[in-house]
Amino acid sequence: MVRRRAAPRRAGLDELGLKRAFAQRLLPFLVAAMAFLAALAIAGMLAAASLARHWQEGAGASLTVEVPNPEAPATSDGLPRAAAVLATLKKTPGVIAARRLGETEIDALLRPWLGTTPAALGIAVPGVIALRLAPGMALGAADSAQLARLAAGIVIEDHGPWLARLSTLARSLEACAALALGVVGALAALVVAVATRAGLSARREALEIIHGLGASDGYIAARFAARTTLLAGLGGVYGALLALPVLVILADLAAPFAAGAISAGSPETIGAPATLLAGFLALPQSMWLALPALPVAAAAIGWLTTQSTVRQWLRSLP
Amino acid sequence: MISFQSVGFSYPGVGSGAGASRAAVLQDISFAIPAGGFRWLLGASGAGKTSLLRLLYLAARPSQGEAIILGTRLASTSRHERALLRRQIGVVFQDFRLLGYLSAFDNVALPLRLAGRPEGQIRADVVEMLRWVGLAERLETLPAMLSGGEQQRVAIARAVINRPRLILADEPTGNLDDAQAERLMQLLAELNRLGTSIVVASHNEALVARYPAPALRLEAGRLVADG
Numbered sequence: 001m002v003r004r005r006a007a008p009r010r011a012g013l014d015e016l017g018l019k020r021a022f023a024q025r026l027l028p029f030l031v032a033a034m035a036f037l038a039a040l041a042i043a044g045m046l047a048a049a050s051l052a053r054h055w056q057e058g059a060g061a062s063l064t065v066e067v068p069n070p071e072a073p074a075t076s077d078g079l080p081r082a083a084a085v086l087a088t089l090k091k092t093p094g095v096i097a098a099r100r101l102g103e104t105e106i107d108a109l110l111r112p113w114l115g116t117t118p119a120a121l122g123i124a125v126p127g128v129i130a131l132r133l134a135p136g137m138a139l140g141a142a143d144s145a146q147l148a149r150l151a152a153g154i155v156i157e158d159h160g161p162w163l164a165r166l167s168t169l170a171r172s173l174e175a176c177a178a179l180a181l182g183v184v185g186a187l188a189a190l191v192v193a194v195a196t197r198a199g200l201s202a203r204r205e206a207l208e209i210i211h212g213l214g215a216s217d218g219y220i221a222a223r224f225a226a227r228t229t230l231l232a233g234l235g236g237v238y239g240a241l242l243a244l245p246v247l248v249i250l251a252d253l254a255a256p257f258a259a260g261a262i263s264a265g266s267p268e269t270i271g272a273p274a275t276l277l278a279g280f281l282a283l284p285q286s287m288w289l290a291l292p293a294l295p296v297a298a299a300a301i302g303w304l305t306t307q308s309t310v311r312q313w314l315r316s317l318p
Numbered sequence: 319m320i321s322f323q324s325v326g327f328s329y330p331g332v333g334s335g336a337g338a339s340r341a342a343v344l345q346d347i348s349f350a351i352p353a354g355g356f357r358w359l360l361g362a363s364g365a366g367k368t369s370l371l372r373l374l375y376l377a378a379r380p381s382q383g384e385a386i387i388l389g390t391r392l393a394s395t396s397r398h399e400r401a402l403l404r405r406q407i408g409v410v411f412q413d414f415r416l417l418g419y420l421s422a423f424d425n426v427a428l429p430l431r432l433a434g435r436p437e438g439q440i441r442a443d444v445v446e447m448l449r450w451v452g453l454a455e456r457l458e459t460l461p462a463m464l465s466g467g468e469q470q471r472v473a474i475a476r477a478v479i480n481r482p483r484l485i486l487a488d489e490p491t492g493n494l495d496d497a498q499a500e501r502l503m504q505l506l507a508e509l510n511r512l513g514t515s516i517v518v519a520s521h522n523e524a525l526v527a528r529y530p531a532p533a534l535r536l537e538a539g540r541l542v543a544d545g
C-alpha cells in the first residue's frame with residue numbers, strides 16, 4: 001500500500017473537538033504551576049552550584065596563619081617573625097598567594113567584637129597572614145613544623161574541614177533541587193497524561209468514528225499532541241512570567257552575598273524599585289537561559305506524553 | 319474481493335484470562351464476494367448482521383478463521399495498513415455517526431482529508447456530493463440542526479465521497495422517505511455498476527424485492543444461505 005503524505009489542513013479545523021475540552025482548558029494553569037515550581041527549583045540548583053563553586057574555588061583554598069609577637073626576631077634569622085614566616089610561605093609549594101593583613105584590616109575584623117581597636121584597649125594582636133593555596137593543595141606537617149621553628153606558637157587555621165562540609169551541603173542542596181526539578185517534570189507529565197486521558201474518554205465516540213474512517217494512530221496522536229503542546233507551552237510561558245518577579249526579589253536579596261559586600265543592601269531597601277532593578281540585573285545568565293527554556297521544556301513534555309498516551313489508548317481500538 | 323473462511327466472532331465476556339467466558343456472536347461463517355459484487359445481508363434482529371458488518375469494516379477482528387477484505391489478509395496487517403484499508407471502505411450507519419461539532423460540509427469532507435486530499439481539491443467534490451443528496455443549502459449546518467433524514471443523507475454522502483472500493487450499509491433507508499430511499503438505492507446500484515462492492519443489511523423486504531441480488535442470510539450467528 002502506498003503511504004500518502006498528509007495534506008495541509010484547513011486552518012482552525014478541529015476534527016476531534018479538542019478546543020471544547022474542559023480538562024484541556026485547565027491544562028495551561030496546571031502546567032504554569034509546574035513551570036513556576038521548576039523555575040524556583042532551577043534557581044535553587046544554580047544558587048547551590050554557585051555557592052559550592054565559590055566555596056571550593058575561593059574560600060575553600062584559603063587559610064590563615066596567626067603569628068604571635070609578629071615583630072619579634074625570628075629564631076633562625078634576623079627577620080621579624082611575621083616577615084620570616086611570610087617569606088617562607090611564599091616559597092612553599094602549592095601556595096599561590098600570601099600576604100600579611102594590614103593593621104586597618106585587622107582592626108576592621110575585630111571591631112564588631114571589641115567595639116574599638118585593639119590598640120585602644122591595649123591588646124596585643126598577632127600578625128595575620130592570609131594564604132591562597134592551589135586547588136587540592138594543603139600545608140603538610142613538615143611545612144607546619146618548619147614554620148613553628150621560625151616562630152614558635154604560630155597557629156595555622158585551616159578552613160578546609162568545615163568548608164568541605166559546606167561544599168558537601170551545597171552539593172546536596174544542588175542534588176535536592178535537581179531532584180525537585182525532576183519530580184516537577186514528572187508531575188507535569190502526569191498532569192498532561194491525565195488531561196489527555198480525560199480528553200480521550202470524553203471523545204471516545206468521535207475517535208471511534210474517525211478511526212473507522214481510516215485515521216491512523218499517528219494522525220489522531222498528532223491532533224492531540226498539537227493541542228497539548230500548545231497548551232503546555234502556554235502554561236510554561238505563564239509559569240516563567242509568574243516566576244520572574246519572585247526570582248528578581250530573591251536575586252535582590254542574594255546580591256549582597258554574591259558581591260561579597262554586606263553593606264550593599266539592607267532589609268529596608270528590599271522591594272524598592274532601584275533594588276528590584278538591581279535584582280533584575282543580578283539574575284545570572286544561566287537563569288536568563290533557563291526561563292525561556294521552561295515553555296520549550298513544557299511543550300516537549302506535553303508532546304511526548306500526549307503522543308505516548310494517545311497511542312497507548314488507541315490500542316484499545318482494532 | 320472479500321473472503322471469509324470459518325470465521326467466528328465473540329465479544330469478551332465475564333472474567334479474564336483463560337477462564338473468561340465469551341459470548342459467540344458469529345460462528346463458522348464462510349462466504350466470498352467478488353470484486354464489484356452486491357450482497358444483501360438479511361436476518362432477524364440479533365442474528366449477527368451488525369457484528370458481521372463490524373468485521374467487514376474492521377471495527378472488530380475475527381476470533382477465529384481467516385478474513386480477507388479487498389484482497390488483504392487481515393491477520394497479517396499492521397495497524398497502519400488497516401487504517402489505509404478502512405479508507406477504501408465506506409460505511410452508512412443506522413445511527414448516522416456524524417460528528418456533532420462539525421458542519422455537514424466538514425463531516426463529508428473528513429474522509430477526503432484523512433486520505434490526504436489537498437484542501438483545494440476538496441470543496442468542489444463535497445459541494446457536489448451534498449447537492450446530490452439534496453443538502454446544497456445546508457453545507458454549514460451542524461447535524462443537530464438537521465432532521466433524521468437529512469443526517470442520514472449526510473452520512474451517505476460521507477460514505478461515498480471518496481469512491482470507496484467497498485460500501486457497507488446498515489439499514490440505510492430506515493430514516494429516509496420513499497423518494498430518498500429510491501435515490502439511495504439508485505446511487506448504490508450505480509456505484510456497484512462502476513465496480514464498487516456493496517453489502518447492505520436490511521429488514522425492508524419490499525426494498526430487497528425491488529433490487530434483486532444475492533443475499534447472505536444469517537440465523538443465530540450462522541450463515542444459512544449465500545446466494
